[in-house]
Amino acid sequence: MEIPATKKESLCFGIMMCFGMVLVMTVYNFYLNGMIGEMTFYEGIADFFIAFIIALILDLIIVGPNAKKFALKLTAKANNKVYTILMIxxxxxxxxxxxxxxxxxVTTIAHSxxxxxxxxxxxxxxxxxxxxxxLPLQIIIMGPLVRFLFVKFVKPNKQGSLSNN
Structure with a gap:
């Protein structure tokens, strides 16, 4: 299981993960709140992008660094990288x-x-x-999918060039 090794890779991985999670969770919350069909397509896109920007900032500045710090402390003696990834x-x-x-x-209150x-x-x-x-979305679907896409298209291969396959 590959994980980002540099700040550039971490940023790329974070953007990919954040995009996927926010997209699915936005649609899920629209559904839960009966907003599908009640708001315009453009309102939905605007809400998604606002949520994405907020989530990315939270990921990069508050949640991500603290999640990694706590997870690394708890899994410091673990031999398997999977435990660390699952904890993060x-x-x-x-x-x-x-x-x-x-x-x-706040968004729900603003729309109704x-x-x-x-x-x-x-x-x-x-x-x-x-x-x-x-939690299941992240662990079962989005985590493995983003890691696959990250290794395939972003993470440098052994020769130092970007993967093209």
């Missing part, structure tokens, strides 16, 4: 679900009238639903 992925999903659920709740007695309860509901979707 788990911490990333928890952190991103925490922050992006706030964004999702807010009718609730408990914003904390609503947040916990959104966070729980996002975590239940994002």
């Amino acid at each position: 992925s788990t911490f990333m999903v928890i952190g991103m679900a925490f922050f992006m659920s706030i964004f999702g709740l 009238e807010y009718h609730s007695n408990s914003i904390v309860g609503d947040y916990l509901s959104v966070f729980g639903k996002n975590l239940l979707m994002a």
